[in-house]
Amino acid sequence: MSCTLVFLLVALAAVLRSVPSQALSASGLQIQLQEQLIVQHNDSVYVQRVMRLAKSAEMRNYMQPDTDACENFYEYSCGNWAKINPAEAVRPRETNYYQLLDNAYRHKRLRLLEQAADPESDDAAVLKLKRFYASCLHFRETPRTLYRQQLQALVGEFGRMPVFLLPGQEWPASEFNWLETVARIKNKYGFDILLRLDVAPDLHNNTRNRVYIGQPWKLGLESKSMYSSAVAELYRQEYVRHISEELVQHLHVEAELATVTAREILNLEIALSKGMVDPLTTKPLSGLTQSRTAADLAAAYAPTFNLTQYIELALGHVPNDTLYEYVPDYQKNLLGVVSSTPPRVLANYIFQQLLQKLYYDLDAPAVDQCLSIVGQQFPEILDHMLYLRLGDAATLTDIQDLWKDIKASFRESLQNTSSVWITATTRELALEKLNATHLQINGYADVNFTDRYAQLHIAPHDYLTNLRAVLEHETRQRLKSLSEKPASLPAPTKRSSLAPVYLATENAVRLPVALLQPNFLWSRYYPRALKYGTLGYLLARELVHGFDELAGSQADWWDAKSTAEYGKRKKCFKQQYGRFRQDGHYLAESDLQAENIADNAAVQLAYKAYSDYLKHLSSSAIGSEALPRLQQTPQQLFFLSFAQFWCTDADDRFKEKVSLLNIHTPNAFRVIGPLSNFQAFARDHRCAAETTMNPSQKCQLYGITSK
Numbered sequence: 001m002s003c004t005l006v007f008l009l010v011a012l013a014a015v016l017r018s019v020p021s022q023a024l025s026a027s028g029l030q031i032q033l034q035e036q037l038i039v040q041h042n043d044s045v046y047v048q049r050v051m052r053l054a055k056s057a058e059m060r061n062y063m064q065p066d067t068d069a070c071e072n073f074y075e076y077s078c079g080n081w082a083k084i085n086p087a088e089a090v091r092p093r094e095t096n097y098y099q100l101l102d103n104a105y106r107h108k109r110l111r112l113l114e115q116a117a118d119p120e121s122d123d124a125a126v127l128k129l130k131r132f133y134a135s136c137l138h139f140r141e142t143p144r145t146l147y148r149q150q151l152q153a154l155v156g157e158f159g160r161m162p163v164f165l166l167p168g169q170e171w172p173a174s175e176f177n178w179l180e181t182v183a184r185i186k187n188k189y190g191f192d193i194l195l196r197l198d199v200a201p202d203l204h205n206n207t208r209n210r211v212y213i214g215q216p217w218k219l220g221l222e223s224k225s226m227y228s229s230a231v232a233e234l235y236r237q238e239y240v241r242h243i244s245e246e247l248v249q250h251l252h253v254e255a256e257l258a259t260v261t262a263r264e265i266l267n268l269e270i271a272l273s274k275g276m277v278d279p280l281t282t283k284p285l286s287g288l289t290q291s292r293t294a295a296d297l298a299a300a301y302a303p304t305f306n307l308t309q310y311i312e313l314a315l316g317h318v319p320n321d322t323l324y325e326y327v328p329d330y331q332k333n334l335l336g337v338v339s340s341t342p343p344r345v346l347a348n349y350i351f352q353q354l355l356q357k358l359y360y361d362l363d364a365p366a367v368d369q370c371l372s373i374v375g376q377q378f379p380e381i382l383d384h385m386l387y388l389r390l391g392d393a394a395t396l397t398d399i400q401d402l403w404k405d406i407k408a409s410f411r412e413s414l415q416n417t418s419s420v421w422i423t424a425t426t427r428e429l430a431l432e433k434l435n436a437t438h439l440q441i442n443g444y445a446d447v448n449f450t451d452r453y454a455q456l457h458i459a460p461h462d463y464l465t466n467l468r469a470v471l472e473h474e475t476r477q478r479l480k481s482l483s484e485k486p487a488s489l490p491a492p493t494k495r496s497s498l499a500p501v502y503l504a505t506e507n508a509v510r511l512p513v514a515l516l517q518p519n520f521l522w523s524r525y526y527p528r529a530l531k532y533g534t535l536g537y538l539l540a541r542e543l544v545h546g547f548d549e550l551a552g553s554q555a556d557w558w559d560a561k562s563t564a565e566y567g568k569r570k571k572c573f574k575q576q577y578g579r580f581r582q583d584g585h586y587l588a589e590s591d592l593q594a595e596n597i598a599d600n601a602a603v604q605l606a607y608k609a610y611s612d613y614l615k616h617l618s619s620s621a622i623g624s625e626a627l628p629r630l631q632q633t634p635q636q637l638f639f640l641s642f643a644q645f646w647c648t649d650a651d652d653r654f655k656e657k658v659s660l661l662n663i664h665t666p667n668a669f670r671v672i673g674p675l676s677n678f679q680a681f682a683r684d685h686r687c688a689a690e691t692t693m694n695p696s697q698k699c700q701l702y703g704i705t706s707k
């Protein structure tokens with residue numbers, strides 16, 4: 001027995017014993033050992049056997065087979081997850097599959113960064129990245145006073161922060177102009193404070209870039225309801241405490257003043273939030289974006305502020321063509337907020353927002369902190385480096401094939417009787433759009449990073465100076481891209497997000513490199529059922545998002561009859577999900593059913609794609625669509641892998657917070673809802689009529705007519 005195999009079995013044993021406190025690291029360890037095993041062996045039959053045993057053990061561990069699969073398929077699939085990956089009152093407050101993927105991805109990034117810089121083989125940009133990382137690690141030895149002086153000097157570039165005043169000093173209010181301050185910060189470091197400015201593809205014609213100005217993505221708390229809901233008071237208190245501690249720790253502000261200042265910051269954000277749309281539930285490119293001329297923007301909020309002036313200061317010039325304003329209601333509300341807030345409070349807020357992005361915790365472990373910082377500042381190049389390792393030809397072909405299968409399923413579903421509710425004209429347009437939708441893996445294969453970072457200079461030790469240089473460099477590149485064709489620069493992403501997303505401006509589904517990591521959800525050693533049930537489902541879900549109300553496109557090309565029919569079907573979901581209860585409480589009945597609709601369609605489309613795949617398999621190949629010691633048929637394996645993707649444990653406060661954010665249905669219902677609407681699930685599990693998983697009333701929008 002080889003050495004690695006012994007290790008693997010040790011790791012497996014740890015998982016099997018389900019030692020709660022070590023479990024997360026145990027399964028992380030298991031995965032890494034599996035990877036080593038693959039690297040070190042070339043006997044694929046042998047490796048496949050071991051890998052399948054390991055996956056089977058993992059899947060069985062999470063299950064609670066005593067639960068009736070027809071009554072609660074989530075419990076049946078995930079009932080033991082919490083024992084193996086328990087959430088804790090501190091961190092992690094939630095455990096799930098994305099976290100396992102994220103941990104493994106962090107490890108891979110770390111291994112890249114820890115490789116000694118090699119001027120021979122490393123790309124020039126990679127050398128800069130490694131030098132930056134080294135300067136970050138080194139910074140932990142900086143004396144506190146020096147660190148504070150550096151932060152103060154940063155503020156000094158733009159003005160004076162009132163909390164820095166010594167007793168007896170007066171803050172020169174007359175020298176402060178909030179709009180100029182935030183515009184100059186934007187111009188130099190790229191931060192969006194109070195206002196947001198983007199250079200991004202035109203929402204009506206993605207072959208050119210435009211300027212967008214308006215509401216920032218989000219404020220300090222995750223969602224709008226966190227600022228208003230009575231239930232969220234606890235989180236607001238926690239937020240105030242957190243800001244206040246930061247002011248003390250990083251800026252040496254006296255404790256009482258820090259608390260007062262933190263409260264003022266919260267109150268200001270509460271006032272700002274009143275005009276916001278919630279970015280979590282509304283995509284910004286929807287009807288909330290208006291086209292404007294420079295003159296419109298100058299006049300709209302006169303005489304209080306002049307958005308054209310902001311653009312001029314932030315960009316260095318005012319483009320003479322169409323500009324877009326995001327969420328005008330936010331600006332209308334801002335008008336009142338800036339008029340009624342003392343300038344001193346605005347100034348503290350603006351500088352706290354600026355400094356917060358540059359804080360370095362001298363007491364925290366440097367490796368973890370620097371890994372996160374590098375991940376935030378250089379996400380594309382890190383993704384690119386890992387893409388070169390993970391994106392081998394076989395994997396990429398495999399994923400493209402899966403994508404084609406999913407698209408074919410959707411095409412068939414749109415052409416089929418299941419979609420007769422959409423009028424012929426709208427359906428034709430939908431098919432055209434579907435044809436044009438493409439898959440993007442964000443490996444940045446076509447970006448020349450040496451070129452991109454040519455102007456960036458990184459000094460060996462001076463971390464904060466380096467960070468400023470990186471931010472300035474990034475900002476110059478982004479703002480400059482106005483005159484360039486889109487795609488010359490990778491579009492700004494929601495950084496470090498692991499979930500695939502649908503990009504409306506590009507009509508593409510983007511798959512993060514982190515999801516190319518094999519042996520979690522899928523692997524060439526596992527049955528295909530697992531790949532369709534997880535990755536296939538995820539791709540299908542984003543594909544469907546391209547056709548929903550949030551994509552903002554629906555209004556453009558859906559005719560009245562199809563829209564009305566869509567509304568009817570949406571209502572079915574609204575009522576159905578409103579009947580689910582968690583911990584004795586009904587879920588809020590929500591008009592936002594896009595996520596639920598996408599979940600429902602996606603599992604059906606992925607299932608259909610998998611069924612088609614099975615049809616073309618020889619009977620001997622079908623035999624490999626099983627896992628040792630699991631009795632599941634190929635179809636049941638598909639459903640099990642889908643359900644287990646959603647296994648989670650959350651501590652009670654975290655659950656409460658998620659329900660406040662109120663976007664996604666709780667995980668259990670993301671399994672129960674879609675599967676109980678799906679006839680094929682009931683058939684494959686022989687669920688009697690009117691069991692929970694097989695109600696007679698099923699909701700359907702996009703999907704397949706099964707028989």
Ligand SMILES: *[C@@H]1O[C@H](CO)[C@@H](O)[C@H](O)[C@H]1NC(C)=O
Pocket residue numbers: 042043
């Ligand atoms: C497997 O590895 C051994 C030694 O590392 C090598 O001699 C052999 O050719 C390899 N076999 C295959 C099929 O790659």
Ligand SMILES: *[C@@H]1O[C@H](CO)[C@@H](O)[C@H](O)[C@H]1NC(C)=O
Pocket residue numbers: 205207208
């Ligand atoms: C989009 O803009 C380009 C120029 O940037 C122009 O040639 C093209 O006609 C425009 N397309 C549409 C549909 O307006």
Ligand SMILES: *[C@@H]1O[C@H](CO)[C@@H](O)[C@H](O)[C@H]1NC(C)=O
Pocket residue numbers: 298299302306308309310312
């Ligand atoms: C707004 O700012 C622009 C650019 O600085 C300037 O040209 C314009 O006159 C200003 N408009 C008003 C109403 O102040």
Ligand SMILES: *[C@@H]1O[C@H](CO)[C@@H](O)[C@H](O)[C@H]1NC(C)=O
Pocket residue numbers: 320321
């Ligand atoms: C806008 O500016 C560009 C150069 O910046 C110029 O070529 C173009 O003619 C201008 N268009 C209008 C309508 O003024």
Ligand SMILES: *[C@@H]1O[C@H](CO)[C@@H](O)[C@H](O)[C@H]1NC(C)=O
Pocket residue numbers: 428431432435
């Ligand atoms: C979609 O593409 C396929 C082949 O790629 C083609 O046969 C079909 O006509 C296209 N359909 C539409 C509606 O454009």
Ligand SMILES: *[C@@H]1O[C@H](CO)[C@@H](O)[C@H](O)[C@H]1NC(C)=O
Pocket residue numbers: 448449450451
């Ligand atoms: C990237 O750009 C640099 C300098 O601009 C150039 O020397 C190099 O050949 C380019 N690399 C590739 C792969 O195109």
Ligand SMILES: *[C@@H]1O[C@H](CO)[C@@H](O)[C@H](O)[C@H]1NC(C)=O
Pocket residue numbers: 409412413416417418608703704705706707
């Ligand atoms: C299309 O309709 C046929 C007949 O109703 C059915 O057998 C087939 O499964 C349907 N396909 C999809 C994708 O709904």
